[in-house]
Each structure stands twice: as C-alpha cells, then as structure tokens.
Amino acid sequence: xxxxxxxxxxxxxxxxxxxxxxxxxxxxxxxxxxxxxxxxxxxxxxxxxxxxxxxxxxxxxxxxxxxxxxxxxxxxxxxxxxxxxxxxxxxxxxxxxxxxxxxxxxxxxxxxxx
Amino acid sequence: xxxxxxxxxxxxxxxxxxxxxxxxxxxxxxxxxxxxxxxxxxxxxxxxxxxxxxxxxxxxxxxxxxxxxxxxxxxxxxxxxxxxxxxxxxxxxxxxxxxxxxxxxxxxxxxxxxxx
Numbered sequence: 001x002x003x004x005x006x007x008x009x010x011x012x013x014x015x016x017x018x019x020x021x022x023x024x025x026x027x028x029x030x031x032x033x034x035x036x037x038x039x040x041x042x043x044x045x046x047x048x049x050x051x052x053x054x055x056x057x058x059x060x061x062x063x064x065x066x067x068x069x070x071x072x073x074x075x076x077x078x079x080x081x082x083x084x085x086x087x088x089x090x091x092x093x094x095x096x097x098x099x100x101x102x103x104x105x106x107x108x109x110x111x112x113x114x
Numbered sequence: 115x116x117x118x119x120x121x122x123x124x125x126x127x128x129x130x131x132x133x134x135x136x137x138x139x140x141x142x143x144x145x146x147x148x149x150x151x152x153x154x155x156x157x158x159x160x161x162x163x164x165x166x167x168x169x170x171x172x173x174x175x176x177x178x179x180x181x182x183x184x185x186x187x188x189x190x191x192x193x194x195x196x197x198x199x200x201x202x203x204x205x206x207x208x209x210x211x212x213x214x215x216x217x218x219x220x221x222x223x224x225x226x227x228x229x230x
Contacts, residue, residue: 043118101159102159106154107157
C-alpha cells in the first residue's frame with residue numbers, strides 16, 4: 001500500500017542554517033505530495049504541495065520538489081529562523097487504489113536556536 | 115481566515131466511558147475527516163464523511179467509533195467504550211469547496227484524549 005517515510009528527528013539547527021528534511025514515499029499511480037507544519041499548541045497547517053512530477057511547491061521560504069525517479073519530496077529552506085521551530089509532516093494523497101485520505105509520515109521536530 | 119475548530123482541547127476519561135469529540139469544519143466545505151495520532155506515532159486516518167454518510171474508513175474505525183453531523187455546523191466523533199489504547203490526539207479536518215480540490219485538507223488544533 002501507499003506509505004510515507006521521513007527522517008527521524010529531532011533536528012536542531014542554529015538560526016540561518018540550511019534545512020533539509022528528507023521524505024520518501026511509496027505509491028502506485030500519481031499521488032499529490034504535501035508538507036504540513038504543526039507549531040506548538042496548534043493544528044496541522046498546509047505548508048506546501050506538489051501535484052505532479054517535477055513540480056516544486058514553495059511557501060514561506062520552504063521548498064520541495066516532487067521527484068518521481070527517486071520517489072522523494074525533501075523539504076528545504078536556505079536560512080531557518082527561530083520561528084520555524086515546529087513539527088513537519090510529509091504526506092501523500094491519492095495514487096491508484098488509495099482511499100481519499102492523507103497518508104502521513106511520523107513527523108520531524110525542528111528546533112532552531114538563536 | 116476561516117478555520118476548523120475543535121472542542122475540548124483536552125479530555126480525560128475513564129476506561130469504558132463514552133466520549134464525544136466535537137469539531138466545527140470550515141463552512142461550505144463538503145468533506146470531513148477524523149485522524150488520530152498516538153504519541154510518538156504517525157498521524158492515521160480514521161474516517162471521512164460526505165453527504166451525510168461515511169465515505170471511507172480505516173481498519174481502526176471499528177464498531178466502537180461513530181461519526182455524526184447533527185446539525186449544519188458540527189461534526190462529532192463518538193467512542194462508545196474507551197480503551198487505554200484510544201489515548202491519542204484526535205484531529206478533525208475538512209476539505210473541498212464545491213468544484214474545488216479535495217486534496218487540500220484543513221486541520222483543527224486537535225483534542226488530546228487521555229483514557230485512564
């Protein structure tokens with residue numbers, strides 16, 4: 001079945017460091033891919049999405065490119081801020097034979113120190 | 115900006131008791147969902163609801179669970195007889211304006227359920 005695997009956390013970075021959070025997926029067909037973010041005490045917020053191969057989703061300085069050849073959707077940001085401290089979830093939707101629901105990775109906790 | 119709301123934020127209950135978790139989805143959305151996250155584990159799909167009936171459900175969503183949209187705004191998840199393993203964060207979500215995209219799901223802040 002469809003699944004998402006993302007790198008284990010926690011990840012601790014200094015402000016202005018480069019961020020990569022790896023995400024790979026298993027799916028048949030053509031799923032849409034997402035990154036959600038959960039700030040402390042809040043719900044899951046859609047950060048960015050990509051719906052087909054080679055699409056790049058971007059928002060708030062974060063980017064991720066849908067790579068079908070490597071089945072990956074890694075999240076990157078060139079210069080993190082303390083306010084980026086949160087838990088980041090990679091997710092997929094759709095794909096052949098799937099239910100109409102999101103499939104999530106375990107989440108990666110990011111802490112950014114000043 | 116419209117948002118999904120959930121109440122209560124934290125619910126503590128004794129094993130065997132019934133609980134009802136409440137959600138107010140974004141108005142004019144057509145699909146409603148419940149997910150849960152057991153501490154340290156993945157966010158898991160429970161059920162989706164459309165046109166006043168369940169459209170999909172996972173293996174987790176057994177006879178102990180039920181969902182309802184009792185009026186035009188609320189969407190509830192009921193657990194009839196809670197077990198210790200039901201302790202988790204429960205997220206409600208909604209999606210798709212008519213003619214829009216179903217894949218963009220908007221989540222509430224969650225209800226933390228603790229079963230003792």
